[in-house]
Amino acid sequence: MKYNFYPGPSKIYPQVARYFQEAMELGILERNHRSASFEELFSKTKTLLKSKLNIPLDYEIVMVSSATECWEIIAQSFVKKDSLHFFNGAFGKKWWSYAQKIHSKSEGVAFGLDELPLFQEINKHPELIALTHNETSNGTAIPEDFQKEIRNQFPDSLVAYDATSSMAGYEFNWENGDIWYASVQKCFGLPAGMALMIVSPKAISRAKEINENAHYNSFNFILENAKRNQTHHTPNICNIFLLNRLLENVENITAIHNNLKARKDTFYNKLKKVDDLKPLVKSSHLRSDTVFCLQTSVDFLQNIKQEAVKEGVVLGNGYGEWKDNTIRIANFPAISNQDYEYLINFLLRF
Template sequence: MITFAPGPSKVFDQVGQYLQDAFQTGILSANHRSAAFMNLYQETETLFKEKLHVPEDYKLLFTSSATENWEIIAQSIVESSSFHIYSGSFGKKWYTFAQHLNEATGSHKLGTEDALDVAGLEIDGKHDLIAITQNETSNATEVSQELLGALGEKYPDKMIAVDTTSSMGGIALDFSLADIWFASVQKCFGLPAGLGVLILSPKAIAKCESKGESGRYNSLSFMLENAKIYQTHYTPNVLGVYLLKRSMEDHPEIQVTDALVRKRMKELETVIAQSKKLTMLVQNSETRSKTVMGIAGEELFIKEFKKAAEQAGMQMGSGYGPLKPTSFRIANFPAITEQEFENLLKFLKEY
C-alpha cells in the first residue's frame, strides 16, 4: 500500500538502509554532548545551507515537532503580541495557541481563494511579530513568496515567522524573506515523524537575546546557547537527525526538487481539470499549494473513490475537518517515486 496522505507521509525508500547504517555506526548510542553528535549536528546544518540555500548566518535548531515551535516563538521571541495570517485549520491552531498565552494576539483570516492583500493589510503597532502559514496542509492553500517579500517590505520593523511544515524540502524557499522558519520532517523531507526544525536569522537571535526569556524546558536562549557548540539543550532525537543528514546527502539541491514538484502538480491539475466528477478544492492557482493537492467531489463518490484506490494499493489522504466527507488530499512530496506517481495519474484518469 502506497500512501499519498500529506503527513505522516511516505518516507524515502532509502530510509530502511539508513536505519541499518545508524545502528551499525553506533550513532544511536552517542551522547548528545559527544564529538560524534556535535559533528552530526554541524554536518546537517551545513547541508541545509548547501542543499536548501539557507543563508550562511542563519542558525538551525532541532525541536520535537513544528507545533512545538509555536510555543518557542510565543514565549521566547514575541515581546508585545503576535499577529497571525492564516487560511485553514493549522494556521488557526497556531493563532489560538498564541492567543491562549497572550490575549492581545491578533489575526487575519484569508479565504481559500483569496491572495493576501498586503497593500490593504493593516497591522497594529502593538504586534511585534507577524506569524504566517505559508503552506496550509488542511485545505491545500499557500501564500506566495512574492507576497511574503511584500509583507516584509511593508513591515520591516516586525519579526516574521513562517510555518512551512508541508513545503520546506519540497519547494525552493527564499529564507532571506523572513526571520523564523520551521517545519517537521514527516512531510516533504520524507522521513518518520518525531523531529522538527527551526531556522533563525541573526535578527531573530538578537530579539531572543534582547527579551531574555529563560527557565523553561524549551527556552530559546537555552537552545541557542547549546547550539553555538552544536549541542542541544536536552537529549535530542539523534536517530531523526541522522536520518535527516543522510537523506539530504543523497538528494539534489532544492531547485531540482522544486522543478519536479511543480511539474507533477501541473500534471495532477490537468488530470483533475479533465475529470467529470472531481474538481480542485482550490480554484485560484495563485493560492493553490504546490505540495498538497486538495480534490473535491460529491460525498458518495469520494467515499467510493477512496475505497477503490485502496483496492488498487493507494491510500489517499482524507479531507481535513469539515472538508473530510467531500474531499481528499494528495501529497505531492519528493519521496513519491516516478512510478508511483505515474500509477496515481493512471488511476485518476481511468476511474
C-alpha cells in the first residue's frame, strides 16, 4: 500500500531501510549485549532520547519487549496491594484487567468519551494511578492541564501513563507522570518488537522500597542493568540501533509536535465539508493529536474502505464498541505532510 495511515503497527520511516543495511554492514546485530560496543550504543541512544524528547536528566530510561510487558512490570514492581485505573476505551480497560491478575483489588473507573475522570470524588490516596494518555481505540487524549491537576491532587501517589500512541509525537511535561511507556511501532516509526519506559526518581525509590525481585523482568533488575548500559535479557539490538540512527536525524520533539498539531487542525477543518464523516470525540480539547477517529454509517464505512484499497490508502479499522461505525487514522511523524494532503483530498473526493 502506498499511503499507510493505520494506527499501529504503522508507517515506518523510509530511511529505516538504509539504517538496517548499515547495521548489517557494521555487524552490530551480532554483538553480545554485554559487549563494549553494545554498551556504547545503549548509552548514546538514551542520551539522544533525553535530548530529542526533552526528558529530564534525572529520569531513567529502560528498554523492554512491549507496552503489554510494561503492564506486568508496573503491577509487579511498583504496587504492593492495588492500583487505580481510569479508562474510557479498550486499551485502558485491558491494562486494568491485567493489573487485577496480579493485584485482585486493583480498581477500575470508567468515564465517557467527552469527559475527564472525576478524580475529585476519590477519597483515598492510591499507590498508583494509571491513565491512558492517548487511547488508540477511540482517539481521545488526557490534556496537560488535567495531568497537572492529578499530580497536585495526589502528590504521594505514583502516576503512570500509557503513551503508546503518543510518545515521540507529543511534547510531554514529563514531571506530570512518574512512569511513561510506549512501544516503538507507532510514533517512533519503527518495526514492532520493543518498548521504552521513562521512570522518575520518585518511582525508582518506590520500586526500591517494595524490593520486588522475583521475576526476570522485575524493575529493579532491569534498572540495575540499564545503569550499566546493558539490558536484563538479550534485547532487540536491531530496533535499538534503528532508534539511535533515527534520533540522530529527526527534529526535536517540539518541532515534531507542532507539525502534528497543525496537521490535526487542517484535517478537522477541511473534513467539516464531509457530512458523512464526523469526529467521534465531540470535544476538541479531548481529541488526540496523533490518532483521529471518525464516525460514520456502516454502509459509508464499507464503501470508503473499498475505495481506499483501490487508491492504495490504508485506513485503520474501528476498535471495540466502535468497530463497525468508525475509522481510525494515524497522525504519526513518519507520515509525510504530502501523504496527509493526499488523504484529505481523497476523503473530500469521496
